[in-house]
Amino acid sequence: MAGASRTGGNLVEKETTETDAVAAVAIGLSAVLFALAIAAMFERISLTGTLAGVETVTLLGGLLTALGVAVIAFGVGSRFGSVETDPDPSAGIIAGGGAAVPWVVIGGAVASETLGFGTAVGAVAAVAAGAVAFAATVLPREDVGSTLPLGSLLAVTGLVFFTGVIGPTWVWELGWAQQAAITAEFLIPVATLFTTLYGGWASAKAYGGFGARGRHMGAYVLVYLNAISIVAFLFTLVAYVVVQGVPGLLNGADIGLGTGPETTILGVSVTLPVSVPFVMNGVALFNDFQGVLPAIVGTVWLVIGAVLLAVPLGVGAAVFLTEYADRGRFTQVVEVATNGLWSTPSIVFGLFGFAFLIPRFGNGKSLLSGMITLGFMLLPLVVITSREAMLSVPDEYRDASAALGVSKWQTIRSVVLPAALPGVVTGVILGVGRIAGETAPILLTMAGGTFIPESQTVDVIGSFQFTSAPPFVANPALLEATSALPYQLYALITAGVGLGSSVSDPNAFRWATALILLIVVLSFYAIGIATRYYFRRRLRHN
Amino acid sequence: MSENQNPQPQTGTATTDSDQSLTTTTGETVEQTRDEWTNYEFQGEAKMTVEDLDVYYGDDHALKGVSMEIPEKSVTALIGPSGCGKSTYLRCLNRMNDRISSARIDGSVRLGGEEVYQDGVNLVELRKRVGMVFQSPNPFPKSIRENIAYGPKKHGDLDTGLLARLLNRSDADERDRLVERCLRDAALWDEVSDRLDDNALGLSGGQQQRLCIARCLSVDPEVILMDEPASALDPIATAKIEDLIDDLSEEYTVVIVTHNMQQAARISDQTAVFLTGGELVEYGDTDQVFENPHSERVEDYITGKFG
Structure with missing residues (x-):
């Protein structure tokens, strides 16, 4: 000092x-x-x-x-x-009040409990002690x-x-x-x-x-x-979480040539030099080590699907509300509705997906229903943050563009949206953080079994098929139930179905699942923050 | 105002009362009682003609029956106290007031004989021909090069997009020539020629404002409207902008709003004085308006008794 x-x-x-x-x-x-x-x-x-x-x-x-x-x-x-x-x-009245509070507690507790005078005397003693402390501070x-x-x-x-x-x-x-x-x-x-x-x-x-x-x-x-x-x-x-989760995560992990599973990258079959069974395996009877690969892949696809649905819709709505609609009753109603949607409990979204989406997509829980449900959950936040971002773009840019004779839509596309992008990305980051960890909607709309073998890992890209009848493209993987990390964690903790027989250390398995969920969510954060950094740099430094 | 008798009555006879504009004597008496001296007669062509222009913002009558002819290839200064409607007037000339939903505009504005306020006017074309520079420098958060190329690109005159580059049809050379020409015309080329790809927001305030002028030149306007372009700048940057305006008036018709009367006196060929309430009170040769104003209110304003 x-x-x-x-x-x-x-x-x-x-x-x-x-x-x-x-x-x-x-x-x-x-x-x-x-x-x-x-x-x-x-x-x-x-x-x-x-x-x-x-x-x-x-x-x-x-x-x-x-x-x-x-x-x-x-x-x-x-x-x-x-x-x-x-x-x-x-010292002032606020300091006096601050000093009185602990003395009220001490006075009351000592008189009524330690000395055994009962509640009434305790209350009097509490007030007295507080008053003395107050006076001693203020006077x-x-x-x-x-x-x-x-x-x-x-x-x-x-x-x-x-x-x-x-x-x-x-x-x-x-x-x-x-x-x-x-x-x-x-x-x-x-x-x-x-x-x-x-x-x-x-x-x-x-x-x-x-x-x-x-x-x-x-x-x-x-x-x-x-x-x-x-x-x-x-x-x-x-x-x-890290300390508790690492042992389970690294259970059976190995580094060295030829230790990892075979995988196909760009058509070439290679054997990975690392093996982390927990993130590379599913659960199967003859596995040496069990893992959560299907749930990880399910979570990633879920988030990607929700973002692909919500971002174009949300940004489009925000463009309409800020740039085209006159500020009036209609925009106010939309504003209240989006704020209300954002605070709607996730189980309600899940119930909507369960009652409305599932009957329309093959009458069974499916990845697609989960994506759409979470997309709807993400939508209001994207609208709110995109609107804020666009409102904070200075009107001078719009004026300058209009004075050059550039049309409104071109101004929005070339000036307003690029300037608003960092703000939009911030909204998506926040929203993804929320939806990636949601359990209730997944439980109702998408989740299959607790333990899924590796063979059931959802393969969205590989499942696109061309058909001879409309709509000419089909993707069965989207219509199948799959797992996701939050749901898997929930099921592991509450039900613990069959844990004893298939997983050697159930507790380590649970913590490792929690750690993986944390890592997946933080990875999405990292991607979002990097994107935002990129757009900000482009805006400021070129 | 009748010292400079012009034989052509159809040019430069803009009064508030068009019926009486042909008879100078009656017109003069009318104007004297109304204290309006707007019958400016000048040599040459009128680039823009404004007749009986009224602007309302909601219930607020911001501009009252303004008539004025703006001569081509010269600098016209609009001066007056705050809130007198001079910026409103300026924004009527390229219909920027359309962007304010509560604004209502009556009257006539003609650009080279064509009515600006009529159905079917192509705003893109109008604003290309009547460019605007704003009070605070407002370059886009893009590179200097992109700032200048922005307008022509959006109008489809320049194509440097990915597809054009792939098809080997890119107008990159043409764009670079345009960028250089505009920056030279705006007296900025020497200062920025080595950093055209830097973000324009990194320039100083004065440089940004000259970049905005260069950007305005990029779409080949006929008229350039400037709304207090130097009010946010230091004296050195202001001097550069003033020199630039002087150069620009050889090719373009410049209309400039300014609060600074010395500036108006230095750079303009003719001056219009608006006074509180949204009336145009006096319009004439800059020397005459500043040295020998007809209106007592204008004299009071210029000498600082009223403001």
């Missing part, structure tokens, strides 16, 4: 003082505690175990206490002039108001953990009709997390020397911690 300089009341930068360093260490301590709390919440560190040679709960309690004491010391030191700061007269000068109540909160919480009043095996039976209890495993991480947020905020304000700059620092730290926790959450989720 030595590199950070601050400007207080003086214009000239001061040298970093030792007291600044104390506040900076307090901020760092908050960050460490925040990370520990999140790790404990996801059971990455064990509450019953030890951490750096100390029992985890004792360590958390000790750190919290230290943080609390540091915060109070800074505030009180500032009040008595030993620390140079620039505080406002009061004194800002340096005391924003440190003392929060520092005490940290110190009290820390001491409770440190002294073992609430230990790793602590449980509070709520005594409701339902089985419900608050356990240490839940309480300790959550309490640590929230008190740390308060502590980080208070120490950031202290570091900024209170006043306007202090508030800026406080808000900055809060926002930063929130952003980090969101990224951490996303990362944890993906990492968890």
